[in-house]
Amino acid sequence: GASAAAEANSPAVEFRDIDIAYGKFVAVRDFSLSIRKGSFVTLLGPSGCGKTTILRSIAGLVDISGGQIMIDGRRVDDVPIYKRNIGLVFQSYALFPHKNVFDNVAFGLKYRNVPKPEIARKVGKALEMVRLPGSEKKLPSQLSGGQQQRIALARAIVFEPQVLLLDEPLSALDANMREEMRVEIKKIQKETGITAIFVTHDQEEALSMSDRIVVMNAGAVEQIGTPEEVYETPATAFVADFLGKANMLAGTVSRSGQAVVLATGQTIDVACPRPLGDGSKVTVVVRPQKFSVGAGTSVNRLTGRVVSASYLGGSAIYEIDIGGKISLRANAPINGRVLREGETADFGFDPEGCVLLDED
Numbered sequence: 001g002a003s004a005a006a007e008a009n010s011p012a013v014e015f016r017d018i019d020i021a022y023g024k025f026v027a028v029r030d031f032s033l034s035i036r037k038g039s040f041v042t043l044l045g046p047s048g049c050g051k052t053t054i055l056r057s058i059a060g061l062v063d064i065s066g067g068q069i070m071i072d073g074r075r076v077d078d079v080p081i082y083k084r085n086i087g088l089v090f091q092s093y094a095l096f097p098h099k100n101v102f103d104n105v106a107f108g109l110k111y112r113n114v115p116k117p118e119i120a121r122k123v124g125k126a127l128e129m130v131r132l133p134g135s136e137k138k139l140p141s142q143l144s145g146g147q148q149q150r151i152a153l154a155r156a157i158v159f160e161p162q163v164l165l166l167d168e169p170l171s172a173l174d175a176n177m178r179e180e181m182r183v184e185i186k187k188i189q190k191e192t193g194i195t196a197i198f199v200t201h202d203q204e205e206a207l208s209m210s211d212r213i214v215v216m217n218a219g220a221v222e223q224i225g226t227p228e229e230v231y232e233t234p235a236t237a238f239v240a241d242f243l244g245k246a247n248m249l250a251g252t253v254s255r256s257g258q259a260v261v262l263a264t265g266q267t268i269d270v271a272c273p274r275p276l277g278d279g280s281k282v283t284v285v286v287r288p289q290k291f292s293v294g295a296g297t298s299v300n301r302l303t304g305r306v307v308s309a310s311y312l313g314g315s316a317i318y319e320i321d322i323g324g325k326i327s328l329r330a331n332a333p334i335n336g337r338v339l340r341e342g343e344t345a346d347f348g349f350d351p352e353g354c355v356l357l358d359e360d
């Protein structure tokens with residue numbers, strides 16, 4: 001009917017002007033976000049910015065003090081936790097230690113009174129999906145951290161929830177396992193077509209896994225966009241710094257917005273998408289990866305002294321001092337050899353490699 005059609009077209013999850021307070025402390029302010037069905041959205045931000053609070057509000061684990069939350073076009077503010085059809089995966093795997101894998105994964109199905117043969121079939125399918133078929137009889141203590149997290153994922157998706165919530169699910173794993181699980185989670189999410197909301201403070205995880213990233217700071221949204229958008233065109237200094245430790249060079253606009261005069265007095269060319277009046281104060285954002293050593297054919301060239309150099313294989317990270325006035329961070333391909341501390345060199349970048357932020 002008409003309502004089914006409306007449901008099919010509505011966002012999987014929608015936040016409308018959400019406020020959440022713990023007593024007098026406002027943890028989330030005026031949060032609005034619309035999440036398309038089947039997409040993978042990441043809430044990214046520093047510790048304490050409110051990511052977990054928002055995730056928990058979807059599940060009904062914290063109460064909102066203002067606004068509305070819609071799931072599939074229906075208000076859920078008054079729907080109790082047990083009636084919300086939501087899968088949850090936490091950092092601590094939170095498996096039942098005395099239940100075997102089968103009973104852990106079957107939990108949400110038994111709870112929903114699914115008939116036994118169907119439970120067996122669905123658990124088997126979920127375990128195949130997380131690549132642990134045949135592990136039904138094992139106890140969590142007999143599994144590695146990565147395997148336990150896979151079981152937690154199977155338990156969260158087995159009942160085909162409307163939304164899958166993932167709260168820093170990879171942070172307890174070692175570096176290798178973390179990378180493997182990034183790919184794995186993403187694959188399972190695409191295969192099942194489930195809508196996923198992922199919380200992390202790790203920018204690499206966010207960039208590599210998400211369809212869209214919501215960058216948060218102090219309880220509010222700083223920017224929403226695809227990984228490329230938030231990385232390449234940060235809307236605020238906070239986003240530029242949080243994603244990729246960008247260089248932020250203060251300067252003054254000149255040549256009708258085509259150039260910026262830096263603190264050193266040097267003028268650099270910039271590609272400015274919107275006109276800014278000469279004399280306006282701006283911040284030029286330049287990613288460390290935009291630099292090349294020796295300047296080459298680059299339009300802009302800054303000469304500086306290498307303060308520190310770390311070889312990464314293929315490229316090196318340099319801290320560079322420009323005339324005692326600017327300190328730069330460059331991650332540049334090795335040009336012949338790694339520069340040494342104390343050496344003076346040219347560092348080039350192109351106008352397209354920088355973004356201008358208006359001081360206001």
Ligand code: ATP
Pocket residue numbers: 022025027045046047048049050051052053054201
């Ligand atoms: P982290 O990555 O450290 O978990 P986060 O971005 O997920 O951080 P939240 O856990 O959502 O942040 O917390 C947001 C703010 O609300 C923090 O300042 C936190 O101290 C506060 N807070 C969270 N839970 C409570 C609570 N139960 N009572 C009071 N304050 C809380």
